[in-house]
Amino acid sequence: MASKTIAPYGEWKSDISAEDATAGSRSLTSPRVCPKTKRAFFVESRTNGTNGIVEITPTRLKHVLPDGSSAATTVYEYGGLAYAVIPGNKLTILFSDAHAKALKVLDVDEGTVSAILESATLRYADFDAHPEIADGSHDHAWVLAVEEDHAKPKPEDVKNYVAAINTVTKEIKRVVEGADFYSYPRFSPDGRYMAWLQWSHPNLPFLGVKLFLAEFDSSDASVTNIKAVAGRDGNSIAEPRWSPDGQLYFGSDESGYRQLCKLDNGSSETIMLPGLENAEIGEAQWRVGCQTCIFLTNTTIIAAPVTFGSYQLVHINLQTKTWTKLDVPLTDIHTDCLAPISATSFLVIGSGHTTPSGVYRVTILPPNLTTQTTILCSSVDAILPESIFSSPGHIQLTTANPQPARGYAYFAINYTGSSGHGKAYREALFGAWGILDRDDVVEAINHLASRGMIDRARVGIEGGSAGGYNVLCSLTWHPDVFAGGISYCGVGDLKALDVETHKMESHYLEVLLKLDGMSEEEKEALFRARSPLYHAEWITAPLLLVHGDEDNVVPIEQSREVKGRIEGRGGQVEMIVLEGEGHDFYRADSWRTILVEGEKWWARTLLGRRGGE
Structure with a gap:
């Protein structure tokens, strides 16, 4: 019987190496299945920061995209869905290659790649193939996309x-214009x-x-009879999805939570699902092409709703308007995560x-909707025992004690303004960004400390982008609370962000700070009052800043x-x-640096180990 080793909190030896968590891991996204052949694919990150496309065959995983190409897009800077399966006489994949600044086609079986367009200024994402392609009508081989x-x-x-x-003639036509932003262009099943x-x-x-x-x-990709069908009166729409029989469904936050709706005679009908009234169905994310709600049949939906920040996988019967939680061992299911295979599998x-994250095949067995779940690809190479991981507790400042990991208690806060808690909670931050979110952090710390769950003298805070702004604000206006902080690509100067950031967020501060109606002098004063940069002398806790030098969302000059x-x-x-990194980090060596240096930082600031060794 092995003897136990006693060590202080934070100094327990880890069975996970930096290589396991970086070079030995990869991100997985965007599963797609050819509707004609049922051949299945997904996108997998490579250690050099590029993305490959992997086919799931009956016997193995096959990397079908040559190393010289990458399935990635920078539309809206955050990117998202970068490819579409084209089910013609020859199976092809249309994809964006952001590294090569090109729009390309992959012949899946031959393994060859050709360019439709090479451009330093045009970007494409969020693809959807016309159903005529599957019927072999190559003259009309149209694929919809968002163009930037x-x-x-x-x-x-x-x-x-x-x-x-047009993937055959290489013609590209702009068919809808006039708005600042577009997403989810999708054909009906009959085209x-x-x-x-x-x-x-x-x-x-x-x-x-x-x-x-x-x-x-x-015949000519012309678009007529354009009309708005949902989203009036200030409601917001997410993830439109056609059923196989041609009915249009979508998520709408008209009720205060994003609920499943159906277009019926020109108006939206909310699908009432008792027990999911406070859930959000369909994601409205920064990345285009999210797929968290899919059809298996005309009347069967698989969805990953989120309730107060917690995800579940459910089977929805539209005939009975009932739902069943599926017995699948997954708790974090979001963004672009689902694809239908058949009437009973996905x-x-x-x-x-x-x-760890993985690609799974789930088969639903009648009559009780039991499931068979098979892992097809893991995001990590190492085989790690489940016993070394902690199971978190969901806290609304009232629930169970989270289990410590290596002696660190880790608390991920959904501060005011977070998604997954309904429209009112999300919009409560409007006008109060930099105040409510930072104060929520301190309130959470006080709660955890009052219950004896953490050591108040050894609290660190970390976050990225807006979370990095929260780090800087918390350290500035609550300097005595924290023993250290790490800000990843954090916002320090709101005026600079307002002037320098990319298109999609270039008016974000008008909403977050409610600038409408303010004079320029009032805006200037508010920017300065809410910017940690101008009060950084108040920060007394040690601070580590991490930033990519090609960040177009929050320029590195801020840090x-x-x-x-x-x-x-x-x-x-x-x-x-x-x-070489932007606002999101992709290369394995970058993540290894973040992991290793971050652990040293917390060892120095929270544990008091000199040099972080």
Whole structure:
């Protein structure tokens, strides 16, 4: 019997190496199944920061995209769905290659790649193939996509469209224009109609989004009879999805929570699902092409609703308007994670509390909807025992004690403004960004400390992007609460963000700070009051800044200026610059740096180990 080793909290030896968590791991997304052949694919990240496409064959996983190409897009900077399976006489895949700045076609069986377009200014994403392609009508081989034109690179000059791409003739036509943003262009099953989402400044992917419907003529890709069908009166729409028999469904937050709705005679009908009234169905995310709700049959839906930040996988019967939670060992199922295979099976990408992310095939067995779940691909190479992982507790400041990991208690806060808690909670942050979110953090710390769940003297805070802003705000306005912090690509100067950020978020502050009606002097004063940069001398806790030098969302100068301010008054601050990385980090070596240096930072600041060793 092995003897136990006693060690202080935070110094327990880990069975997970940095290599296991970086070079030995990969991100998995966007499962898709050819509707004609049922051949299945997904996107897998490579250690060099590019993305491959993997086919799921009966006997193995086959990497079908040559190493010289990458399935990735930078539409709206955050990207998203970068490919579509084209089920013609020869199976092909249309994909965006952001690294090569090209739109390409892969012949899956021959393994050859050809370019439809090479452009330094045009970007494409969120693809959907016309159903005539599956019937062999190659003259009308149209694929819908979101097109983004950076011919004039200033955010106010960048243009977006819905485009139709002919994969045979290489013709590209702009078929819908006039709005600032588009997403989810999708053909009806008979190809006669197309639906899409659109919104304009200052609205956002989850605010003021409308659903449009039009007729589509496949002979020349002309679009007629355009009309808005949902999203009026300030409601916001997400994830439109056609049923196999041609009914249009979508998520709408009209009730206060994003509920499943159906277009019926020109108006939306909410599908009442008792027990899911406070759930959000269908994602409204920064990344295009999210697929968290799919049809298996005309009357059967698989969905991954989120309730107060917790996901579940459910089977919805539209005939009886009932739902059943599926017995699948996954708790984190979001973004672009589902694809239908048959009337009783589907692919899902997700992770559990004690299991890494993976691609799974789920088969539903009648009559009680029991399931058979098979893992097809794990996101990690190492085989790690589930016993070394902790199972978190869901806390609404009232629930069970979370289990410690290596002696660290980790608390992920859904502060005011977070999604998955309904419209009112999400919009409560509007006008109060930088106040309510930072104060929520301290309230959570006080609660955890009062219950004896954490050591109040050894609390650290970390976050990225808006979460990085929260780190900087929390350290600035609550300097005595934290022993250290790490900000990843965090916002330090709101005015600079307002001036320098990319198109989609270039009016974000109008919403988050409620700038409408303010004079320029009032805006200037508010920017300064809410910007940690101008109060950085208040930060007394050691701060680590991590930033990609090609970040187009929050430029790296933001972190450099914060660092300079803290250094100017003699504070403790360090900075890691990840060369060649943008707002999101993709390369394995970048993540290894973050992991190794982050662990050293917490060892120094929370555990008091010199040098972090």
